Amino acid sequence: xxxxxxxxxxxxxxxxxxxxxxxxxxxxxxxxxxxxxxxxxxxxxxxxxxxxxxxxxxxxxxxxxxxxxxxxxxxxxxxxxxxxxxxxxxxxxxxxxxxxxxxxxxxxxxxxxxxxxxxxxxxxxxxxxxxxxxxxxxxxxxxxxxxxxxxxxxxxxxxxxxxxxxxxxxxxxxxxxxxxxxxxxxxxxxxxxxxxxxxxxx
Amino acid sequence: xxxxxxxxxxxxxxxxxxxxxxxxxxxxxxxxxxxxxxxxxxxxxxxxxxxxxxxxxxxxxxxxxxxxxxxxxxxxxxxxxxxxxxxxxxxxxxxxxxxxxxxxxxxxxxxxxxxxxxxxxxxxxxxxxxxxxxxxxxxxxxxxxxxxxxxxxxxxxxxxxxxxxxxxxxxxxxxxxxxxxxxxxxxxxxxxxxxxxxxxxxxxxxxxxxxxxxxxxxxxxxxxxxxxxxxxxxxxxxxxxxxxxxxxxxxxxxxxxxxxxxxxxxxxxxxxxxxxxxxxxxxxxxxxxxxxxxxxxxxxxxxxxxxxxxxxxxxxxxxxxxxxxxxxxxxxxxxxxxxxxxxxxxxxxxxxxxxxxxxxxxxxxxxxxxxxxxxxxxxxxxxxxxxxxxxxxxxxxxxxxxxxxxxxxxxxxxxxxxxxxxxxxxxxxxxxxxxxxxxxxxxxxxxxxxxxxxxxxxxxxxxxxxxxxxxxxxxxxxxx
Ligand code: SF4
Numbered sequence: 001x002x003x004x005x006x007x008x009x010x011x012x013x014x015x016x017x018x019x020x021x022x023x024x025x026x027x028x029x030x031x032x033x034x035x036x037x038x039x040x041x042x043x044x045x046x047x048x049x050x051x052x053x054x055x056x057x058x059x060x061x062x063x064x065x066x067x068x069x070x071x072x073x074x075x076x077x078x079x080x081x082x083x084x085x086x087x088x089x090x091x092x093x094x095x096x097x098x099x100x101x102x103x104x105x106x107x108x109x110x111x112x113x114x115x116x117x118x119x120x121x122x123x124x125x126x127x128x129x130x131x132x133x134x135x136x137x138x139x140x141x142x143x144x145x146x147x148x149x150x151x152x153x154x155x156x157x158x159x160x161x162x163x164x165x166x167x168x169x170x171x172x173x174x175x176x177x178x179x180x181x182x183x184x185x186x187x188x189x190x191x192x193x194x195x196x197x198x199x200x201x202x
Numbered sequence: 203x204x205x206x207x208x209x210x211x212x213x214x215x216x217x218x219x220x221x222x223x224x225x226x227x228x229x230x231x232x233x234x235x236x237x238x239x240x241x242x243x244x245x246x247x248x249x250x251x252x253x254x255x256x257x258x259x260x261x262x263x264x265x266x267x268x269x270x271x272x273x274x275x276x277x278x279x280x281x282x283x284x285x286x287x288x289x290x291x292x293x294x295x296x297x298x299x300x301x302x303x304x305x306x307x308x309x310x311x312x313x314x315x316x317x318x319x320x321x322x323x324x325x326x327x328x329x330x331x332x333x334x335x336x337x338x339x340x341x342x343x344x345x346x347x348x349x350x351x352x353x354x355x356x357x358x359x360x361x362x363x364x365x366x367x368x369x370x371x372x373x374x375x376x377x378x379x380x381x382x383x384x385x386x387x388x389x390x391x392x393x394x395x396x397x398x399x400x401x402x403x404x405x406x407x408x409x410x411x412x413x414x415x416x417x418x419x420x421x422x423x424x425x426x427x428x429x430x431x432x433x434x435x436x437x438x439x440x441x442x443x444x445x446x447x448x449x450x451x452x453x454x455x456x457x458x459x460x461x462x463x464x465x466x467x468x469x470x471x472x473x474x475x476x477x478x479x480x481x482x483x484x485x486x487x488x489x490x491x492x493x494x495x496x497x498x499x500x501x502x503x504x505x506x507x508x509x510x511x512x513x514x515x516x517x518x519x520x521x522x523x524x525x526x527x528x529x530x531x532x533x534x535x536x537x538x539x540x541x542x543x544x545x546x547x548x549x550x551x552x553x554x555x556x557x558x559x560x561x562x563x564x565x566x567x568x569x570x571x572x573x574x575x576x577x578x579x580x581x582x583x584x585x586x587x588x589x590x591x592x593x594x595x596x597x598x599x600x601x602x603x604x605x606x607x608x609x610x611x612x613x614x615x616x617x618x619x620x621x622x623x624x625x626x627x628x629x630x631x632x633x634x635x636x637x638x639x640x641x642x643x644x645x646x647x648x649x650x651x652x653x654x655x656x657x658x659x660x661x662x663x664x665x666x667x668x669x670x671x672x673x674x675x676x677x678x679x680x681x682x
Binding site: 002004005006007008010011013014017096097100101127128129131132133134135136137138139140141142143144145146147148149172173175176177179180 | 216217220221224528529532533564565566567568569570571572574575588590591592593594595604605608609611612615616639645647652653654655656658659660661662663
């Protein structure tokens with residue numbers, strides 16, 4: 001958020017903080033594609049900006065161990081069927097950073113397809129941004145809302161009960177309008193659906 | 203939209219201009235329709251190229267190499283163009299370029315000029331400068347003609363009248379060409395324009411053009427176009443004056459092999475432009491007798507000096523980023539307050555203004571990356587946007603609400619203790635705003651100040667009672 005809004009000097013210490021927190025981890029799994037995109041696209045540059053050789057080295061060692069959640073399952077573990085059961089109509093929103101920066105491709109969809117009982121409906125305009133964009137949603141509220149409105153109408157067009165994604169910020173945004181318009185459609189992170197089994201009342 | 207020129211120095215900030223533009227339903231339908239169509243055509247002709255990504259990389263390399271050696275290639279162009287009989291002029295800024303061109307037109311003893319579509323002449327508001335000097339400019343590109351006759355402003359760098367539909371164009375032609383019976387089939391409109399323009403082509407002795415590329419190796423100038431009006435302007439007048447930004451140069455003739463594949467496919471979804479003209483100096487047996495090139499800086503050297511902003515100059519003005527941009531598609535081009543709209547405008551305009559104006563433009567993006575994905579020369583527009591946001595933040599200084607909030611949040615993110623305390627405080631602070639819905643879930647439907655932008659169209663769920671950390675710790679680190 002700091003980096004993308006232009007607050008570079010406020011963002012830099014956060015890189016150090018991240019390395020301190022996660023340097024001991026075998027793998028860091030992140031439930032948000034935009035966070036992973038931020039780390040992969042900018043952390044090396046930010047570490048270089050700080051000019052600390054040890055930090056640069058640590059960042060480059062740590063980054064290959066950082067995975068976005070669906071990527072961890074499909075690419076690192078080679079999984080598709082995680083044994084979930086979710087008998088509902090679901091549509092998947094491909095967040096921009098997952099789609100373009102991380103190249104998640106059809107990984108999340110393959111995971112969803114393997115869920116038992118699921119009725120997965122493809123979203124029209126899958127590659128279209130939902131209009132969140134961090135502080136963009138506030139600074140350019142009108143344009144952001146108009147973009148969101150389009151996303152909502154395609155979600156409603158699928159007749160899905162649930163809209164899922166790999167990015168909580170998009171979901172928070174989409175959910176905000178789904179709730180405001182009293183659509184009854186809810187949003188769930190992909191992990192929540194993959195964690196569902198017969199006993200879960202999601 | 204009024205006829206007053208799009209000037210970043212006086213334009214309203216983007217969020218305000220966007221709000222106004224978005225009230226125009228017709229405009230939004232026109233923009234949506236046109237950009238959808240061009241995008242679909244582009245996607246088709248790009249998909250048939252197995253080496254598209256390699257071509258993009260080659261395009262990027264050519265442009266990057268040129269920018270890194272711009273001084274060398276500009277002088278090479280000047281020498282070769284001069285040798286071929288052209289006259290090269292250098293203009294520091296828009297005012298100097300205007301002055302030189304007005305002087306050249308007057309020296310050609312003409313009080314009118316025919317013009318080829320050129321965004322550079324739009325950038326320097328050449329038409330107003332010519333008119334102020336008693337010279338009448340005639341736009342000959344169909345879209346530019348629509349803009350000129352409609353007292354309008356361009357809203358797209360390739361399709362300047364993209365915001366107008368056919369009925370609106372017919373109205374403009376009926377009124378301005380005095381053709382009350384004009385039909386509305388594309389042929390009717392094209393015929394009307396043809397008759398209107400032909401007379402100008404045959405009469406006017408001086409032509410003004412921009413340039414797609416300046417070829418250093420040969421001193422040649424290149425224009426690509428779809429209608430053939432450009433070819434008329436390049437061949438019929440006695441005097442031809444070309445104005446080009448110094449960023450338009452390419453090293454070798456052979457570089458066009460790459461750029462001629464990238465540009466038309468990206469711009470109009472065509473495999474090749476119907477008219478590709480290259481002219482080198484003057485030729486005694488044909489074409490203009492006098493040929494001038496005005497090489498204009500207008501802040502480009504400033505941009506070149508900025509290592510992170512520099513890639514902006516690689517742009518070949520294809521407009522693909524505009525068609526792909528979800529923000530542009532909502533607002534159309536005029537909201538950007540500059541002849542350069544959309545993603546390229548959001549990075550180019552503030553830099554052309556040397557960051558003194560248009561500071562809201564770097565924020566006119568959700569950073570979705572659709573522009574970068576389609577850019578034929580791989581300009582990482584989101585990266586440049588963030589770089590420019592940084593400059594804006596530095597300009598604004600530390601003493602404003604947003605900067606203070608960012609600083610505070612930065613501090614909070616740095617410490618677990620502070621983070622947990624902030625979560626507790628957040629829950630307390632939000633409590634008076636939270637309303638329960640029928641399912642008992644807490645939602646916020648109104649937020650104060652700047653954050654109110656969120657709650658105009660969206661609710662916000664209250665902070666969860668149990669955080670992920672709480673849940674994780676309760677659950678124990680080694681399985682449940
Ligand atoms: S930035 Fe790229 S996509 Fe946009 S107009 Fe320039 S070359 Fe085309």
